[in-house]
Each structure stands twice: as C-alpha cells, then as structure tokens.
Amino acid sequence: MLNDKFTYETKQIEPKLASSDNWEQAFVALSDDEREMLAMQLPADAAQLKQEHFISTLFAQQNEADFAKLFDDTLRDIAMLNSDTFSVMTDSGEKVALFEPISEYVTVSKRDNFCRAIINSIAEFSFERIFTQKYDFYAVIFEYLIKDYNSNSGGKYAEYYTPHAVARIMASILVPKDLQGKISNVSCYDPSAGSGTLLMNVAHAIGESRCSIFTQDISKKSSNLLRLNLILNNLVHSIPNVIEGDTMRYPHHKDGATLKQFDYIVSNPPFKLDFSEIHEELEGKEHQKRFFAGVPKVPAQAKDKMAIYLLFLQHIIHSLKADGKAAVVVPTGFITAQSGIDKKIRQHLVDNKMLAGVVSMPSNIFATTGTNVSILFLDASNKGDVVLVDASNLGTKVKEGKNQKTVLSATEEQQIIDVFNQKEALDDLSVVVGYGDIVAKNYSLSAGQYFEVKVEYTDITPEQFKENMGNYSSNLESMFEKSRELESVIKNQLAGLKYEN
Secondary structure, eight states, rough: HHHHHHHHHHHOOOOHHOOOOHHHHHHHSOOOOHHHHHHHHHHHTTTOOOOSSSSSHHHHTSSSSHHHHHHHHHHHHHHHHHHHHHHHTTTTTTTEOOOSGGGGGGGGGGGGHHHHHHHHTTOOOOOOGTTTOOHHHHHHHHHHHHHHHHHHOSSOOOOOOOOHHHHHHHHHHHHHGGGGOOOEEEEEEEEEEEEEEHHHHHHHHHHHEEEEEEEEEEOOOHHHHHHHHHHHHHHHHHHGGEEEEEEETTOOOOOOEEEEEEEEEEEOOSOOOOGGGGGHHHHHHHTTTTTTTTTOOOOOOOOOGGOOOHHHHHHHHEEEEEEEEEEEEEEEGGGGSHHHHHHHHHHHHHHHOEEEEEOOOOTTTTTOOOEEEEEEETTTTTOOOOOOOEEEESEEEEEEEEEEEEOOHHHHHHHHHEEEETTOTTTTTTEEEOOHHHHHTEEEEEOOGGGGOOOOOOOHHHHHHHHHHHHEEEEEEEHHHHHHHHHHHHHHHHHHHHHOO
C-alpha cells in the first residue's frame, strides 16, 4: 500500500509521471534534483521511497541468494528513511520503527521461499486506483484483515476488532450530522485503541484535519495496525501521539503531572483479564484518585475473569473534559448490577449528571464473544434527560465461521442513532428519563425497566360479560374434573406398585 501510495502521489505532482506508460522508467529518468523536489512536495501521509524500495525491484531480485536478507534490509531501510514521520513510542520513550524484519519469525531454511511468496502475492496487485476514496473503503479492508489477523491470537491480551456497526453508531451519536464539519481543533482519545476502528470513525465524522488522535495500547501488533490505519486515512499528524504501553499502570498522555483530558473518548476495552500480578500496585495511593470506585478483586478460582473494563471506564471518566463526550463498550450486566464497583460508577455518573444514555446491543453483535454488550455514552455537559435504548431485539442472525453473529441493517442502525440523538421515546425500543427517575430505579440504566406496561381495554355489554364469565367457569370446571381423574389414576398406580413390592 505504501508503494502504491507513493506512486499515486508522485503522479499528482509531476505530469511527466502521470502521462508515462511506464511510471518506474519515467521516475528513474528524472534527475536527482527533480526527485528531490518531488520528495519535498509529497504529502505527510506518503512514505519516502527510493527505487531500490519498489516492489518491482524486489520482484526482479527474488532469485538472488539470501533473498530474505535483502527483503528484510529493504524494510529496515524504508523504516529508517521515514523514522521521523512514522515511528511510534513505547511508554518508556523507546521508538518503534514502521517496519521490522519479517523472515526472522520463519524457520531459517524456509525464509527465502517465504519472502518470495510475499513479493509474488503483491507484485501484480495495485491499490493506486482507489486512493481517491476515503475511509469508507478502508473500513472494509481493515475489518477483514484484523479479523483474520487476530483469529488465533490466544495471547494474554485479548484483541477483538470492533464491528463497524458499533463503531458507526458510536461516532454518529458522539458527532451528529448537524455538527459534522463545524467542529475543529479537538482531541480524540482511546486508552485501549487496538487497530483504531473506533477512532477512525470519529475522526471521519469530525474531519481528519479538524482533530488530533491520542492512543495507548499494550499490544505491539495492534499499535502497528493502528499506525498503518492512520497513514492510510490522512492522520499522519497524529502518529507521534500513538503510544505502545500499559494504560492502567503507566498512562502516558499528561498535561504536566496530571492526566491529559480530552474532548472525545471512545473505547472497546478488554472486559476480563488477569491483572493479579499488578493488583496491589493499582490499589496504591498514586492511582486512588483515578480509580475512585475501587479496583476489582482477584477471584479465587478464575483470575482470568478479573473485570479490567471497570478500571478502563474509571480512567476514561477521569480523562474527560468538563464538556467532553465519550462512548464506551461495556458488558450489559454493568448497567444493572446492584452492588460493587459497577454500582458505584453508575451512581457517580448519575449524581454528577454526566450521562447521555445507553444503547443495549443485540446478543452476538461481536462474533468473537458471546457476552451481551451495551454502549455507555457520557456527556459531562448533559444536565437534562437521558436516553436509554434497548436494541436487543433488532438485527438478523447469521453464521460466521463456527460462530453466530447478529447483523444490524442500515435502517436499524439509523433508527438507533435517530431515537438517541432526537431523544425520542419509542415503544419497546427507547425511553427518555430524568436523573431523578434513574435514582428512583436504584441507578439502573436498563431501558426495559422504564418501559410502561400497557393494559388494553375492550368495551363489552353486561350480557357479553356474563357470557364470558360463564365460559370461563365452565372451562375451569372441566379442567378441575380432568385433574381429579388424573389424580385418581396416579393414586391407583402407586397403590399397585406398593402392593407388588
């Protein structure tokens, strides 16, 4: 993709390249001064490349001895040439390059063939013709790549890609259509960013040039995918804000000694994770203000089921500006739990009037987990009504591999967005409640607990009433008679068994 991006951008700058039947020959024919001028005019989201970096150059050299070393050296050279623009940092300040050697993860005897297979797979394919399109195109590619990339993860840090239906709903509620194009110079943050699906949707709604993205994620794999996502979505200016590290222990983004606060926060944090080894550290004085509702206990029999999402949620609340907005994916059980940290957090949100609402999603909206999820929307400026949406009955069940997944139609997605943004109460879908109503319901954020129970009345005459009552009495008497007959049969059978014994 970087090779094709370089080709596309140089053609936009230099007419001789655009009109040539053979772009590479025309590029090589340029003088050193012309190539230097081209490099100076390239946009920030295009990598600097030399002729020896081109896919066609590697393709032509694939039969040389020790091709794997040549392949890896090329990746290193591209990374070095673009290190100032495309490197990300770890929480300790160490730079992580754009590319790392690939073949070292393959058995030595198979490395050359492995790298040849890669270059042969990509040599005949070009993304150049689609660089006029924006994020909507890339969303499809990244959902496919990330799903496949993470399918056998099995590591300590669970990595789930967020379905684009969820991401679109979150972005459309955080940034309604009437605000798109009117917001500028805002910060967007995800403390468990993964590959950046949620942030890409929010940035697309705001406008890529109107926002700066800040992220942190403990996974190196996710950080690499996120960086590529930023490069391909005109968000290169935010790459220095991408941090690979542990948000819970070492939150990186700060203003001086205090945590940085953001205009928009989105997150699909891991729900359950074993963090018993650092539990005592997180309970320390340094973190007490941030984790105001407490640190989840270590389960005696299932350490891997420690509710780490509760820490992420408290971190997000602490990182939100006074007029900021956030959307966080949580297990649906969070919205009704009547004790513990869950309840304390909900009480904090209600008592401080910083809720926008909740959307409870259909089961299996995530193909990778059977946990029912809800989206919690925070709005520190909302002192009025709260919208609760129960979308659990929407969607169509489909099979995805061995898993069953629920897919929302475009119409259903838009219905959820509309009732929320318009604060519309709709039978069996949404309610609009005040903070006082939530307190009266013991801080429950489940829409179903606020739906009205409707009783339908039918006008009938006294004669019809008498006739209906007579029918009911007759039916009851018939049922009682059958019950007595059945009771007699059972008694006789039991008596016979007793006699035989």
